[in-house]
Amino acid sequence: MSELVSIRNVHKYFTRGSERIDVLQGVNLDVPKGDFLALMGPSGSGKTTLLNLMGGLDQPTNGTVDVGGERISELGGGGLSRWRAQHIGFVFQLYNLLPVLTAERNVELPLLLTKLGRADRLRRVHTALKLVGLFDRMKHKPRELSGGQEQRVGIARAIVTDPTLLLCDEPTGDLDRTSADEILSILQLLNRDLGKTIVMVTHDPAAAQYARRIWHLDKGSFIEKDLAA
Numbered sequence: 001m002s003e004l005v006s007i008r009n010v011h012k013y014f015t016r017g018s019e020r021i022d023v024l025q026g027v028n029l030d031v032p033k034g035d036f037l038a039l040m041g042p043s044g045s046g047k048t049t050l051l052n053l054m055g056g057l058d059q060p061t062n063g064t065v066d067v068g069g070e071r072i073s074e075l076g077g078g079g080l081s082r083w084r085a086q087h088i089g090f091v092f093q094l095y096n097l098l099p100v101l102t103a104e105r106n107v108e109l110p111l112l113l114t115k116l117g118r119a120d121r122l123r124r125v126h127t128a129l130k131l132v133g134l135f136d137r138m139k140h141k142p143r144e145l146s147g148g149q150e151q152r153v154g155i156a157r158a159i160v161t162d163p164t165l166l167l168c169d170e171p172t173g174d175l176d177r178t179s180a181d182e183i184l185s186i187l188q189l190l191n192r193d194l195g196k197t198i199v200m201v202t203h204d205p206a207a208a209q210y211a212r213r214i215w216h217l218d219k220g221s222f223i224e225k226d227l228a229a
Contacts, residue, residue: 004165004197005031005054010063012049012220023049024060025220036191036198038208041217047201048169050217054199055167056084068164085113089158093170095150097142097157103129104138107157114161128156132186148179155186159196166190168200172207184210 012024024046031037031054039047052058053065056072065073068087075083097106107128111121129135132152142150151171158166168187172180188210190196200211208214216223 002033003030004033004035004068005029005199006064006066007050007053008064008066010050010053010060010065012046012053012058012061023220024053027063027220027222029215029222031197031199033197034191034195036188036210036212037200038211038214039199039201039217040203040205040208040214043203045217046220047217051167051169051199051201054165055088055090056080085110086161087164089161089163089166091151091154091158091166091168091171093173095142095147095154097150097153099142102139102141103134103145103153103156106142106153107138107160110157110161124160124162125156128160129153131159131190132156146179147175148182151175151179151183152186155183155190159190164197166196166198168198170201170203172202172204177206180204180207 007027007029010024010027011022013020013022015021027050039050041047049058053060054067056075060073063073064071070083072080072083104125107125108121111124116124126135126138129138132155134149134152134156137145137149142153145153171187172183175183184207187198187200191198202208
């Protein structure tokens with residue numbers, strides 16, 4: 001497998017008053033195309049920061065981030081936004097669905113930034129909802145869905161643009177075990193059957209076992225590498 005993500009000597013720090021907080025300290029990471037990588041570590045270890053750097057939501061203080069051959073650590077604001085819309089799908093812990101819109105309309109939102117016509121948009125939306133098993137609930141609003149169903153809508157919205165890279169930040173952190181396992185099985189299916197490259201941040205060892213690989217971060221550095229079962 002060729003490398004989809006290549007991170008080299010990445011440092012990231014923030015300042016709070018006169019205090020400097022080093023979040024990432026010389027991180028190196030390769031994510032091959034078709035991989036499913038789980039990033040684990042305690043709170044404050046830099047997992048979400050690293051995920052945000054891969055998705056172009058943040059920029060490193062030093063070092064380089066390449067995704068799909070594009071050096072996104074050097075892209076400007078407008079170029080980065082366009083790149084992100086074309087290549088990245090995000091799945092968040094708290095779903096971030098618009099409560100006034102149906103599942104169908106929530107999933108359609110990223111496609112409104114494209115040149116696709118209404119019929120083509122709906123075709124993609126319906127395909128994504130079928131993949132996550134919610135085609136029969138597409139006219140329901142978030143308050144009419146369970147937490148697990150809301151997260152499935154979130155996954156459908158993330159994949160509807162056919163992104164290069166799927167980034168998941170604690171996607172099961174707000175769910176019970178049964179719902180969490182359903183979500184993780186969908187992610188595993190997307191990786192195994194559709195070849196989606198996935199990087200997932202999680203605190204949950206049981207969730208991490210769904211990934212192909214597990215890497216551990218602590219105090220801004222990788223401390224070990226495990227192969228998932």
